[in-house]
Structures are given as structure tokens and as C-alpha cells.
Amino acid sequence: MTDRPEKRLRLPPGAPxxxxxxxxxxxxxxxxxHEGALFVEAALRVEGEGHAPGVAPTAVIHAHGRGAAxxxxxxxxTLQLVGLVLRGGRAELGAALCLDGAMRVEAEGxxxxxxxxxxxxxxxxxxxxxxxxxxxxxxxxxxxxxxxxATFEDCVVEGDLLLRExxxxxxxxxxxxxxxxxxxxxxxxxxxxxxxxxKAKVRNHSAQPGAVxxxx
Amino acid sequence: MGNAAxxxxxxxxxxxxxxxxxxxxxQGSEVTGSFDPAxxxxxxxxxxxxxxxxxxxxxxxxxxxxxxxxxxxxxxDGTPCEVIQSDxxxxxxxxxxxxxxxxxxxxxxxxxxxxxxxxxxxxxKLTEDFPYAFFGGDHDPTAPKGADTAQxxxxxxxxxxxxxxxxxASPQAIADAITFDKATGKYTVRFxxxxxxxxxxxxxxxxxxYLPTSGNRADPAxxxxxxxxxxxxxxxxxxxxWKGGYDVIGEGGTGDQAMAELxxxxxxxxxxxxxxxxxxxxxxxxxxxEGLAIYAGVRNTGEASAQAPLSASGKGYAGRxxxxxxxxxxxxxxxxxxxxxxxxxxxxxxxxEGDKSSALAGRDVANGSIDYKSSQLNIEYKNGKKxxxxxxxxxxxxxxxxxxxAKTIIGNHxxxxxxVVDGKMLQFYNPWGSYQPKPxxxxxxxxxxxxxxTNAVPKTKTAR
Numbered sequence: 001m002t003d004r005p006e007k008r009l010r011l012p013p014g015a016p017x018x019x020x021x022x023x024x025x026x027x028x029x030x031x032x033x034h035e036g037a038l039f040v041e042a043a044l045r046v047e048g049e050g051h052a053p054g055v056a057p058t059a060v061i062h063a064h065g066r067g068a069a070x071x072x073x074x075x076x077x078t079l080q081l082v083g084l085v086l087r088g089g090r091a092e093l094g095a096a097l098c099l100d101g102a103m104r105v106e107a108e109g110x111x112x113x114x115x116x117x118x119x120x121x122x123x124x125x126x127x128x129x130x131x132x133x134x135x136x137x138x139x140x141x142x143x144x145x146x147x148x149x150a151t152f153e154d155c156v157v158e159g160d161l162l163l164r165e166x167x168x169x170x171x172x173x174x175x176x177x178x179x180x181x182x183x184x185x186x187x188x189x190x191x192x193x194x195x196x197x198x199k200a201k202v203r204n205h206s207a208q209p210g211a212v213x214x215x216x
Numbered sequence: 217m218g219n220a221a222x223x224x225x226x227x228x229x230x231x232x233x234x235x236x237x238x239x240x241x242x243q244g245s246e247v248t249g250s251f252d253p254a255x256x257x258x259x260x261x262x263x264x265x266x267x268x269x270x271x272x273x274x275x276x277x278x279x280x281x282x283x284x285x286x287x288x289x290x291x292x293d294g295t296p297c298e299v300i301q302s303d304x305x306x307x308x309x310x311x312x313x314x315x316x317x318x319x320x321x322x323x324x325x326x327x328x329x330x331x332x333x334x335x336x337x338x339x340x341k342l343t344e345d346f347p348y349a350f351f352g353g354d355h356d357p358t359a360p361k362g363a364d365t366a367q368x369x370x371x372x373x374x375x376x377x378x379x380x381x382x383x384x385a386s387p388q389a390i391a392d393a394i395t396f397d398k399a400t401g402k403y404t405v406r407f408x409x410x411x412x413x414x415x416x417x418x419x420x421x422x423x424x425x426y427l428p429t430s431g432n433r434a435d436p437a438x439x440x441x442x443x444x445x446x447x448x449x450x451x452x453x454x455x456x457x458w459k460g461g462y463d464v465i466g467e468g469g470t471g472d473q474a475m476a477e478l479x480x481x482x483x484x485x486x487x488x489x490x491x492x493x494x495x496x497x498x499x500x501x502x503x504x505x506e507g508l509a510i511y512a513g514v515r516n517t518g519e520a521s522a523q524a525p526l527s528a529s530g531k532g533y534a535g536r537x538x539x540x541x542x543x544x545x546x547x548x549x550x551x552x553x554x555x556x557x558x559x560x561x562x563x564x565x566x567x568x569e570g571d572k573s574s575a576l577a578g579r580d581v582a583n584g585s586i587d588y589k590s591s592q593l594n595i596e597y598k599n600g601k602k603x604x605x606x607x608x609x610x611x612x613x614x615x616x617x618x619x620x621x622a623k624t625i626i627g628n629h630x631x632x633x634x635x636v637v638d639g640k641m642l643q644f645y646n647p648w649g650s651y652q653p654k655p656x657x658x659x660x661x662x663x664x665x666x667x668x669x670t671n672a673v674p675k676t677k678t679a680r
């Protein structure tokens with residue numbers, strides 16, 4: 001792996017992903033597989049080369065079982081992911097994308113493929129910070145827990161979407177093919193807002209339920 | 217354990233170390249006097265989890281509310297249950313009697329609120345047969361340390377390893393977390409909950425000293441072992457109560473969150489995959505210098521390739537894959553059979569997590585199967601398709617269990633970091649309290665570990 005990307009760095013397939021991100025840096029990943037997990041603690045934009053709305057992404061970050069494919073752990077910064085496939089992760093929380101820093105992650109037109117996660121976040125896992133996904137496909141389940149605030153806009157979640165602890169989710173349009181499953185602790189409850197014709201079956205815990213709001 | 221309790225223990229002639237100081241122990245003991253330390257509730261509510269605690273006696277369960285109703289059975293003191301409804305002096309509960317879950321009525325005074333029990337490993341329709349028993353003594357942690365922890369039959373290694381890491385970095389933090397109330401016989405545990413904006417607010421959870429036991433009523437089924445201090449079991453029970461049950465925390469969690477909940481300070485995570493080998497020792501040495509609690513998680517599986525493991529058998533090929541440890545099993549969905557000369561196409565197993573066996577599929581496959589537990593593999597190709605030699609077939613698969621038998625590194629497991637050994641090796645602690653790993657090199661750390669968190673736990677006494 002290289003140390004840090006320049007402000008804008010194009011990586012051909014097979015080129016190592018950088019260990020850290022230069023604040024404000026842009027990584028452009030050429031179509032093909034890019035090996036390695038990306039650990040992000042500073043502002044960064046990662047985009048698949050030639051990405052376009054409605055076109056399946058072809059630039060792949062493959063973790064090969066070594067943590068989350070992208071792990072966002074910084075504070076007070078933003079990570080943007082555009083037109084990427086995140087694949088092959090294994091993690092405690094969020095195999096494709098793990099957000100446990102107090103930062104913001106925005107993803108557009110990405111595919112999060114199922115890896116293996118200890119608690120159910122086979123694609124995306126969030127513990128704190130803010131997560132905004134637009135037009136993304138989550139090819140498996142996701143887990144939002146702790147105090148993460150998430151918005152999923154026109155996204156498809158192919159597995160169960162678990163809302164735990166004090167997580168908040170606004171789900172606009174799109175579809176959850178499994179269930180949205182809410183369970184709080186004895187001291188806090190998750191919240192869910194469905195709108196924009198979102199298709200989802202909601203399963204709420206009987207003893208420690210979350211708050212569910214449905215809007216047109 | 218406080219000084220008075222220590223003195224009592226010494227006077228009572230209990231077990232001692234070589235220097236005569238008492239070994240902190242806890243023993244399951246039946247409560248038969250008038251003092252009732254169980255967490256009773258005035259009116260049990262539907263859905264409430266708990267146990268029928270008869271203070272040393274079996275508890276009678278009937279089919280109906282009245283004393284004329286048929287006896288369903290007498291269950292062990294402390295049998296876990298869930299309330300369906302309560303009606304005055306009686307309560308209707310669902311509980312396990314023998315090998316069945318039954319619904320019956322018991323005296324409401326027998327009900328005690330307890331964290332929900334886990335499902336049976338053998339039959340998920342049953343709750344585990346782990347009756348609660350009272351554990352006396354050892355009320356205050358004295359010099360708590362990571363080695364006090366001993367995970368039992370609950371899949372909460374993330375929490376036990378977090379407790380061990382915090383105890384190693386700051387015994388004071390563990391001591392500050394637990395308060396014993398002599399008047400009620402109960403413990404209040406202080407945790408912390410992160411709020412939006414990053415502040416941490418204290419959360420106080422009160423539990424009694426009844427713990428799930430397995431077989432031997434002096435042996436906690438979950439955290440704790442006879443002869444080990446009680447504090448890990450009390451912390452674990454309070455954590456389970458807070459989160460919604462032993463079954464909830466048994467689903468897993470993260471060391472990042474658990475350490476923060478124990479210490480009141482946000483953890484910092486790192487992906488070992490983002491570290492170079494040369495970074496590893498300086499990272500751990502630096503964290504030790506700063507006095508940080510360090511938690512690390514091992515990846516779920518290892519990878520293996522078997523060259524020529526199959527021989528001709530009937531119409532096809534069969535063989536048993538050799539595992540590097542008796543615990544190990546093939547991970548569902550990961551196995552592939554490749555013909556090194558390319559005469560037949562690749563066969564892949566179609567299993568998913570939780571499957572015991574699965575079919576093999578591929579364009580040239582007529583029939584095929586893999587039994588994950590026994591690692592027995594059978595494959596039959598379509599007419600006219602076959603490898604030149606059985607030895608051309610190579611098998612690649614992932615396995616779970618013991619990833620490195622020589623170093624005792626267990627997959628899908630959490631560890632607390634202890635120390636750097638000889639300036640070049642890393643020593644971790646297995647929260648099982650047994651199967652301790654041997655020191656590993658930085659390269660081995662990067663090979664096996666996929667989660668890493670540190671926590672700047674306060675060292676000095678904190679106000680409650």
C-alpha cells in the first residue's frame with residue numbers, strides 16, 4: 001500500500017490502495033479490482049472511473065476478508081463514495097462499509113456486496129456519525145446501531161435492515177426485501193421514518209420497540 | 217472484596233493463597249432464611265423475562281390458576297421463564313420442563329425479574345436449561361485484572377474481552393463500576409451511553425446475585441468460574457439486563473462500543489489491514505505507554521487448499537478433507553473443487569451459514585455434496601466428463617475453529633491485549649480464561665486479526 005494519495009490520484013487495477021487519505025484528496029479507481037481495505041480518518045472522495053447514473057459500477061474494492069472494505073473512523077470530516085463496488089469484507093460491524101467515526105459518509109450509485117459480519121451488518125454497519133446513501137444496492141443485510149443517523153434514498157436492501165440502540169434511519173423510496181427490524185435497549189430506542197413510497201416490512205420488538213413513522 | 221469480607225473469609229478458614237491471604241471465591245448457595253436478595257417485582261407484566269426462584273426449593277407449576285389444577289411439574293429453583301400474564305397471586309409463564317417448553321401457572325411471589333435466557337444450542341425451540349442460583353460473597357472487586365474473566369456458554373466474547381482489556385488498563389475503572397448494597401444484597405453497575413454530540417452519560421443498572429448455572433449450581437454458566445472473582449459475572453449480568461437479555465448480548469457486539477460503555481470514554485478503532493508489519497509493534501508499544509485498554513478481534517475463518525484429497529469411489533470421487541485441528545469445520549459456501557488440468561469445470565458448494573451440509577454445483581457436476589462437520593466430500597461428474605486422474609482435483613476451502621493450533625489462535629473470537637514480549641512479540645489474553653495464545657509476531661497479528669480498538673480508560677477513581 002502507498003502512504004497517502006496526492007490531491008487527485010488515479011489508481012489502475014491491482015495498484016495498492018493508500019494507507020491514509022490526504023485531507024480533501026480524491027482517489028479515482030479504474031474499472032477492475034483493487035485489493036485491500038481502505039481505512040479513512042480524513043476527508044476523502046473515492047470514485048469509480050467513468051461512473052454515471054444508472055450504470056452499474058465496475059471499480060471494485062475487494063477486502064479479501066481483511067476487515068471492512070471501507071472503514072470510516074475519522075471525526076468531523078466527510079467521505080464520499082461514488083460509483084464503486086465494495087466486496088469481500090469481514091468485520092465485527094459492516095463488512096463492506098463500516099462507519100464508527102463521528103464523521104459523515106455519503107455514497108451514491110454504489111453496490112455493497114455481502115461479506116461476513118458478526119452481528120448482521122453483512123453489507124453496511126454504522127455505530128456513530130452520519131450516513132447518506134443514494135441509489136445504492138445493498139446485496140445483503142445492514143446494521144445501524146449506537147447513535148448513527150442514516151438516510152437511505154432510493155436504495156435497495158436485499159437482506160434484513162437491523163436498527164438497534166439509538167440509531168435513526170430515514171428511508172426514502174427504495175425497497176427493503178427482508179425486514180426492517182427494530183430493537184432498543186432499556187435506555188434508548190431506534191427510530192425509523194419511511195417516506196417516498198418506500199417498500200418495507202417492519203418488525204418491531206415487543207418489549208423494547210423503536211419509533212416508527214410513515215409519511216407519504 | 218472489601219476488608220471486612222476479607223477478614224470474614226480468613227476467619228472462616230476458606231481457601232487461601234500461599235501467603236495466607238484468601239482466594240476470592242464465590243459459591244452457589246441456596247437462600248433459605250428470611251432475607252430475600254432476589255429481584256422481585258410487584259406485578260409481573262406480559263413479556264417480562266425472569267426466573268421462578270423458590271429460595272432453595274423446587275417450584276410447583278400447574279396447568280391452571282387454582283390449587284386444584286393439574287400439576288405440570290416441579291421445576292428447579294431458579295428456572296428461567298417468560299411471563300404471559302399475571303392474575304393476582306399467580307402468574308402464567310412459559311418455561312422449559314424437561315425437553316419441552318410448556319405454559320403453566322406458578323405463585324407470583326416466585327417470579328423474579330432476570331435477563332432473558334439464550335436458546336438451546338441443540339434445539340432452538342427450547343431455552344437453555346440454565347437455572348439461576350444465588351452467589352454469595354466477593355462483593356467488591358479487589359485489584360481486578362483481565363485474567364479474572366472466564367467466558368462461559370454465551371457468545372459475548374466481545375464484552376468479556378472488553379472487560380478484560382479495561383481491567384488490565386485500569387483496575388480502578390472496574391472497581392468504580394460496581395457498588396454492593398448490603399441492605400438489599402444487590403449490585404448497582406455503572407455503564408456509560410454515548411449521546412449524539414459525543415458526550416457520555418452514566419447509566420445505572422441494578423441486579424441481584426442470581427446467576428445462570430449449568431449442571432453444578434456453584435458454577436456460573438456464563439461469565440465466571442468457581443474460584444474466580446464474581447465481578448465479571450455481575451458486570452455481564454447488568455450488561456445483559458441493560459441491553460435486553462443474555463440472548464441479546466449473545467448475538468455479539470463490538471469491542472469499540474463495549475469498552476466505551478465500561479469506561480465512559482469513546483474508543484478508537486483501527487483496521488489491522490491498514491497497518492504495515494513495521495507499524496504493529498510501535499502501535500502496541502505506544503498504546504501501552506499511554507495506558508490504553510486494547511481489544512482485538514480475530515477473523516472468522518482460515519483458508520486451506522488440499523491437493524489430491526479425493527480418490528475414485530463408485531461413479532465419482534470422494535474423500536475427507538484433513539483439518540488442522542479437531543474443532544475445525546468447513547465454512548459453508550466457501551469450498552471449490554478445481555481440476556488442475558481443466559478437463560472438468562469448477563464445482564462450488566452452495567451452502568449458507570448455519571447449514572450442516574450442502575450440494576456441490578457446476579456445469580459438469582451431476583451430483584456432489586459436502587458435509588461441513590465431518591469434512592466428507594463426494595462428487596460425481598456428468599457422463600463423459602471426468603478428470604484425467606483423481607489426483608488432478610484440488611480443493612480450496614475456508615474453515616472455522618482453531619486458525620493456528622501452534623499459537624492457539626481461535627477464529628471469530630475476541631482477545632484483550634496484555635503486553636509486548638521480548639520487544640518483538642505480542643501477548644493476548646483469551647477471555648475464556650483458558651486456551652491462552654502463545655506470543656505472536658506482528659506478521660501473525662496481521663494474518664489473523666481483523667478488528668482493533670483502544671480506549672483511554674480513566675486510571676483514577678471517578679465519582680459515581
